[in-house]
Amino acid sequence: MSMFCFQCQEAAKGTGCTIKGVCGKDETLSAEMDKLLYLVKEISIRTTLFRSKGATICDEVNHFIVDALFATITNANFDKQAILDRIHKGEAYLDKLNKKASDFYSEEAFNSALKAYAPYKAITEISNEDMRSLKELVIYGVKGLAAYVEHAYNLDKENTDIYIFMQEAISEISRKEISVEALIALVLKTGEYGVKGMALLDEANTSRYGNPEITKVNIGVRNNPAILISGHDLKDIEELLEQTKDTGVDVYTHSEMLPAHYYPKFKQYDHFVGNYGSAWWKQREDFSSFNGPILFTTNCIVPPTENAVYRDRIYTTGSSGYPGCKHIPAREVGKTKDFSEIIEHAKRCQAPTEIETGEIIGGFAHAQVLALASQVIDAVKSGAIRKFIVMAGCDGRMNSRSYYTDFAQQLPNDTVILTAGCAKYRYHSIMTTLVI
Numbered sequence: 308m309s310m311f312c313f314q315c316q317e318a319a320k321g322t323g324c325t326i327k328g329v330c331g332k333d334e335t336l337s338a339e340m341d342k343l344l345y346l347v348k349e350i351s352i353r354t355t356l357f358r359s360k361g362a363t364i365c366d367e368v369n370h371f372i373v374d375a376l377f378a379t380i381t382n383a384n385f386d387k388q389a390i391l392d393r394i395h396k397g398e399a400y401l402d403k404l405n406k407k408a409s410d411f412y413s414e415e416a417f418n419s420a421l422k423a424y425a426p427y428k429a430i431t432e433i434s435n436e437d438m439r440s441l442k443e444l445v446i447y448g449v450k451g452l453a454a455y456v457e458h459a460y461n462l463d464k465e466n467t468d469i470y471i472f473m474q475e476a477i478s479e480i481s482r483k484e485i486s487v488e489a490l491i492a493l494v495l496k497t498g499e500y501g502v503k504g505m506a507l508l509d510e511a512n513t514s515r516y517g518n519p520e521i522t523k524v525n526i527g528v529r530n531n532p533a534i535l536i537s538g539h540d541l542k543d544i545e546e547l548l549e550q551t552k553d554t555g556v557d558v559y560t561h562s563e564m565l566p567a568h569y570y571p572k573f574k575q576y577d578h579f580v581g582n583y584g585s586a587w588w589k590q591r592e593d594f595s596s597f598n599g600p601i602l603f604t605t606n607c608i609v610p611p612t613e614n615a616v617y618r619d620r621i622y623t624t625g626s627s628g629y630p631g632c633k634h635i636p637a638r639e640v641g642k643t644k645d646f647s648e649i650i651e652h653a654k655r656c657q658a659p660t661e662i663e664t665g666e667i668i669g670g671f672a673h674a675q676v677l678a679l680a681s682q683v684i685d686a687v688k689s690g691a692i693r694k695f696i697v698m699a700g701c702d703g704r705m706n707s708r709s710y711y712t713d714f715a716q717q718l719p720n721d722t723v724i725l726t727a728g729c730a731k732y733r734y735h736s737i738m739t740t741l742v743i
């Protein structure tokens with residue numbers, strides 16, 4: 308076994324990737340990510356210990372932990388150098404924290420406190436299956452949380468309590484003496500904080516861009532060169548739309564970025580044309596015919612084949628990365644990201660090739676649903692709506708996933724589907740559905 312990873316639903320044979328990731332992650336990248344996460348554990352143990360002595364941890368360290376967790380989620384970052392750079396940063400923070408220990412502990416007391424912990428370098432070090440799964444469930448929970456809070460702090464919304472919880476949770480799973488019961492409680496608490504993270508991000512998004520509203524999104528194309536933006540980062544799309552204004556370059560969303568169309572703020576841009584393509588896993592076909600540059604703000608990246616015609620059109624930013632692709636650097640304090648290179652690239656490209664026409668409807672987020680509550684309640688009372696079905700989460704590429712399309716098609720007309728995540732690409736174009 309040259310690697311072991313079972314962090315996502317695509318894990319080989321439903322148990323784990325042991326030779327190479329189904330996602331494309333190879334053994335070297337897997338080992339580097341394990342090392343980065345090991346450093347995150349070592350750092351979190353110290354920040355948690357120091358906080359218990361009254362220390363305040365600086366935002367730089369909090370943000371480093373969030374970014375390291377986010378960069379190791381599935382399909383976000385395949386760039387070994389980018390992960391190595393984070394490892395070097397983490398080593399420097401760990402060194403600084405060790406030097407700071409004398410502010411809070413005698414040398415003997417600090418060494419004794421550290422002895423209570425045994426952070427694992429690779430999940431295979433834990434033989435007990437329950438312990439292994441519960442610990443990793445916490446890690447995956449805080450990785451998801453990292454995604455929410457990174458997007459929120461990009462929009463200047465932060466909650467230090469969430470950073471503290473993330474580090475405490477990572478420190479707890481590294482503790483030698485921890486029971487299954489305590490880990491189950493920690494998993495549930497991680498879920499609670501996941502909801503807090505979502506609420507924080509919702510506040511960040513809606514306070515800046517307005518509440519999502521019912522919107523028809525064009526899925527056809529115009530005859531202008533264009534940029535396709537994927538991922539989840541709304542600050543990135545805001546800055547891209549601003550910088551492409553009056554340049555003759557259109558902007559389309561791809562996959563996870565589709566919901567950007569539902570926010571009122573983005574409707575002011577008439578060059579924000581629509582959504583292009585389908586679910587994340589169909590990007591090899593969709594990107595070939597798009598003809599223009601593609602900007603990944605976060606996951607999901609499917610590694611392009613060696614001969615992919617769009618290979619030199621891929622750009623990444625934020626926690627995402629891909630070897631050989633241009634990475635747009637982080638924004639400096641008080642400044643915007645510089646998308647000029649991708650805009651100039653777009654101008655040299657042909658307009659997207661049309662692959663479908665029409666519209667899809669979405670935007671049924673909580674404020675919009677509540678605004679419609681009385682009509683919905685009336686429809687339930689009259690029997691026009693008999694059941695609500697929630698089908699949410701990520702889409703996957705296995706053929707068996709056609710189950711969801713078949714299921715949606717066979718539901719009677721008096722049922723309503725509530726959907727979130729890219730699961731919607733399984734059925735949004737074949738039926739009337741609620742997309743949130």
Ligand code: SF4
Binds near residue numbers: 313315317319324330
């Ligand atoms: S993240 Fe990649 S390597 Fe890990 S389980 Fe998923 S497909 Fe396999």
